[in-house]
Every structure is written in C-alpha cells, then in structure tokens.
Amino acid sequence: MIHDFGIVWSERALLLSGLANTAILSTLAAVAALMLGFVMTPAVMSKHRIISGAARLFVDGMRCVPFLLFAYIVYYGLPSLGLRLDNWSSGLAALTIYNTAYMAEILRGAWVTQPREPIEAGIAFGFSELRLFRRIILPPLLLAAGPVIGNQVIQIIKDSAFLTIIALPELTHAASSIQSRHYVPFAAFITAVLLYWGLCLVIEAGVSSVGRLADARR
Amino acid sequence: MTGGDILSIFGGALVTISLSLAGILIGLPIGLGLALVRWANVPFIARVVTLYVSILRATPLVTLLLLLFFALPNIGVPINPISAAILALVMNTSAFNCEVWRSALMNFPKDQYEAAQSVGMRAGLRFRCIVLPQIVRVSLPGLVNEMSLLIKVTPVLAVVGVVDITRAAVRIGAETYEPLPPFLVAVALYAPIVFALVSLQRWIERRQAAAEAAA
Numbered sequence: 001m002i003h004d005f006g007i008v009w010s011e012r013a014l015l016l017s018g019l020a021n022t023a024i025l026s027t028l029a030a031v032a033a034l035m036l037g038f039v040m041t042p043a044v045m046s047k048h049r050i051i052s053g054a055a056r057l058f059v060d061g062m063r064c065v066p067f068l069l070f071a072y073i074v075y076y077g078l079p080s081l082g083l084r085l086d087n088w089s090s091g092l093a094a095l096t097i098y099n100t101a102y103m104a105e106i107l108r109g110a111w112v113t114q115p116r117e118p119i120e121a122g123i124a125f126g127f128s129e130l131r132l133f134r135r136i137i138l139p140p141l142l143l144a145a146g147p148v149i150g151n152q153v154i155q156i157i158k159d160s161a162f163l164t165i166i167a168l169p170e171l172t173h174a175a176s177s178i179q180s181r182h183y184v185p186f187a188a189f190i191t192a193v194l195l196y197w198g199l200c201l202v203i204e205a206g207v208s209s210v211g212r213l214a215d216a217r218r
Numbered sequence: 219m220t221g222g223d224i225l226s227i228f229g230g231a232l233v234t235i236s237l238s239l240a241g242i243l244i245g246l247p248i249g250l251g252l253a254l255v256r257w258a259n260v261p262f263i264a265r266v267v268t269l270y271v272s273i274l275r276a277t278p279l280v281t282l283l284l285l286l287f288f289a290l291p292n293i294g295v296p297i298n299p300i301s302a303a304i305l306a307l308v309m310n311t312s313a314f315n316c317e318v319w320r321s322a323l324m325n326f327p328k329d330q331y332e333a334a335q336s337v338g339m340r341a342g343l344r345f346r347c348i349v350l351p352q353i354v355r356v357s358l359p360g361l362v363n364e365m366s367l368l369i370k371v372t373p374v375l376a377v378v379g380v381v382d383i384t385r386a387a388v389r390i391g392a393e394t395y396e397p398l399p400p401f402l403v404a405v406a407l408y409a410p411i412v413f414a415l416v417s418l419q420r421w422i423e424r425r426q427a428a429a430e431a432a433a
Contacts, residue, residue, distance in 0.1 A: 063416070064409040068373035069384055069401065076391060077398040154276065161278030162374065172281045185288030193277045193285065200276035 004187035011178045018174025019195050025170060026157045026199075029095035033156070034149065036096065037103025044108055055104070062101030068162045070098050075166045091163040095156060102152055110145035111137075143214035150207030154200050161196075171195060223390045224403060230386035231407050237300070237382065238369050241307030245368075246361065248308065249315025256316070257323045267316070274313035279371045282306050287378045303375040311368050318360035322353040359423050366415035369408070383407050 008015070043055035062070075074094040075087065085093065114137070122136040142149075164173040175192035179185045255267050274282075283306040290297045297305075326349060334344045376385035387404040391397030 060413075060416075061409070064412040065405055066370040066373045066384070066408055066412075068371075068376075069387075069404055069408065072384070072388065073398070073401045073405075076388075077401050080396060080398050158276075158278040161280045164280060165377065172278065172284070175281065176284060179284075179288055183292075185285065185292050189281060189285035189289060192281050193273065196278060196281065197273050197276040201272075 001187070004184040005191075007182045007184050008178060008187045008191050011182075014174050014178060015171070015191065015195070018169060018171040018192075019199075021169055022157065022160050022171040022196075023199065025092060025095065025160050025163070025168070026153065029092060029099060029160070030153045030156050032092075032096040033099035033103045036100040037107050040100055040104035041107040041111060044104055045111070059101045059104050062098055063105070065098075067094070067098055067159045068165065070094055071162060071166060087163075087166045087168045091160075091166060091168045095159060095163070098159070099152065099156055102155070103149070106145055106148045106152060107141065110141050110148070114140060114144065143210065143217070146210040146214065147207050150203055150210075153203050157196065157199055157203070223394070223400065226390065227383060227386045227400060227403050227407065230381055230383040230404075233380065234369070234372050234382040234407075235411070237303055237307065237375060237380070238365075238372055240304050241311055241368055242365050244304070244308045245311035245315055248312040250319050252312060252316040253319035253323055256320055271313045271316050274309060275317070277310075279306060279310050279374045280377060282310060283374060283378060299375075299378045299380045302378055303380050306375075307368060307372070310371070311364060314364050314367070315361060318357050318364060319353065321360075322356040323349075325356065326353060355426070359419050359426075362415055362419040362422065366412050366419070369412055369415070 040055060040059070043051050044059060046052040046055070071091065071094040075090040078085065118136055122132045127136065160170055161172040163170055164176065167173070171192050175188045179188040252267050252271065256264050283302060286306050287297065287299070287302040330348055331344065334348045372382060373384035376382055376388065383404045387400035390400040
C-alpha cells in the first residue's frame, strides 16, 4: 500500500497540474458565472413580461438539466449545429453557462430580502444607476449571499470533475490516468479525493472570513 | 434516430429511476443515523462521522465512483457496475442528508425533550413519538432538494458502464453520428423528473409557511 502511494508521489507533477487545472477552471467559471448572474438577476426580476419570462425559463430550465448531460450537449451536440469548440473552451463554457443560472437564483434570493431604504436614500442622493448598483446595492448583497455563493463554488469544483469525460486534464482525469498506467486505483483516487477536500476547506475558510467581515460591518 | 432508439433511452430511464430510488431509500435512514450519532455526541464515532461527512461532501461523485469501482476489486471485494453505482450514490447522498437531519435536530426545542423525559418516556419512545415526527417535517424540503440533486448527478454512473438515460443517448449518438437528437430526448426525460421534485419542494415549503401563518 505504501508502495502504491510512492508511485502516486512519483507522478505528483501530473496530479498537481490536474489540481491546478481544476482550480483555474473552477475560479474562471465561478467569476464568470457570478458576473453573468449579476446581469441575469435584474432580467429575472424585470417588469417586462417577455424579458423576465425568458430569463426565468433559462434559470429554471438549467436547474432541471444534469450538468454532465449539458456538458455532453455542448461538446458533442453543438458541432452538428456548426459550432465546434475544443475541450477547454466547451468545458469552461458549459460550467459557466450552467452555473450562471444558479448564481442568478442565489442573487435574486438575496436581493429580495435586502432592505429598500438604503437604495431609496441612494436614489434621493442622486446616484446614477451604475454607481447606485456598485456602491449601495452590491456590497451588502455580496455579504448576504456570501455563504450560499461559497457553497455554489464548491458545487462548481465538484461539477468540474465531470469534465473528465470530455478528456479535460483536470484532477480526476489525472488520477484516472495514473491508475490506468500503474494500476494503483486506491492510492490514486484517494489522493484526488483528499485534494478536492483540501480545495473545499480553502473555500469554506474564505467564506467564514467573509462572514466575519460582514458581522464586523453590521 | 429510430423508434427503437427512443425506446432504448426510455429503458435507460428505468435504470436511472431505479438507481435513484435505491440511493434515496437507503441514503435517507443512513443519513438520519449519522446525524443521530453526531447529535448524541457518541465519543470518537461522532468525530469519525464528522470527518466522513466533510470529506464526502467535498468529493465529486465521479471520483468517488471511480475509487469504489477500481479500488474495491483491488483489495479483494468484487463489485459490479450496478452495486458500485448504488454504493457511490448512497455514500454521497447520506453525507448530505446527514447535514439536513442534523440541522433539524440542532433546532429541535429542548424543552419538549425535557418534558418527555420528565413524564418518564424511554429514549426510544421519546425519539419515535416526539422528535422524529417534528424533524421529518422540518427536514422535508431539504431532503427533497437533495433528491433532485441526486437525480442530477446520476448521469455520472454511465462512466462505469451503467446503461442509464445518458449512456443510452451517447451510444445512439455515436451510432448515428447525430448526437444532438438523442441528447434532447434525454433532456426531455430528465427535466420533468427534476422539475416535479423541485415543484414538490416548493409546494411543501408553501404549505408549511401557510400552516405557520395560520398558527
């Protein structure tokens, strides 16, 4: 058994590059999904029936489709519509679009519970739309939604493992390739599991420090 | 895509639904058991359960499934794709269920428990008649949410060769060189199942909110 872990250790460069790819992919997707979520949320809450209906359809529709199937559709299905992406761009696109729906829903949930007064005060002070959003609406919204966004980031990290099926060289893919070359399944996959756990603990620590910041500001 | 192809995707749907049901039905009581161990603070075992839940919640189902499928035969436990799939689903969902049950247990009013103690109810009776009915009601929306998440991760089981909706669709796509139509059929099968569960969850939440407002 120790010998098996020795083999995994000798392949550490491959595992670490897999870990780095998982981290990069998840970070890019999380940031992009959050940004797009901010665009999506006002659309979901829009007074125009057509805009809010279309946004609702997208958000609810995405939340009913399994991520793996969505990744398959983006990677294998879109080429027959003439849109061919390599595995990195289709993986990133799938992860981002899918999680935009979740982020929009999370932000909407936090938005409706925010008090109206500061926003009205901001309007009375003559803040422009963009400044009102950036200075008055955004900071408390992010602090309130922090823990749920953190959970979603953990979900993104776990979803990124599914991208191993489109041969994206992330952590699970690295573990599989070590196991198939050296036949050390337990050592390879348990190492991957522990690395995922480490990533999630980092996210949780980040979320709780944001939580402390939010408490300090209250 | 022929009618037979569509039928084979429906056959996959049966597999997806039975595996999900197996995962849900076995995972629910195990999750409750784990939550009780942590709630009662059983020495040492509670620590182990905490660690188990923390690791399992951070592990992607693909990685867990590959670990079970390849490593168990390696240590002398033969396993076929179906049992590996059910085991992975149960391990994954029981960790999440444990958290839902536990938060209901943590918020359970202590005075009721003490009242039951003071009228001389035994521990088993106390749990069955006082605690369980109330925590089931509180946990229900969270548990239903976990069920819809479980169904959304089942396509992963195709990785070890379980012929579920996704694998049936992938196979037809590979045979016909037209991957999009079978995938759309697959989406049309998953979406109503998940949507039904999400609607059920919202309905339970609304009903409970209405009952609370009336009280």
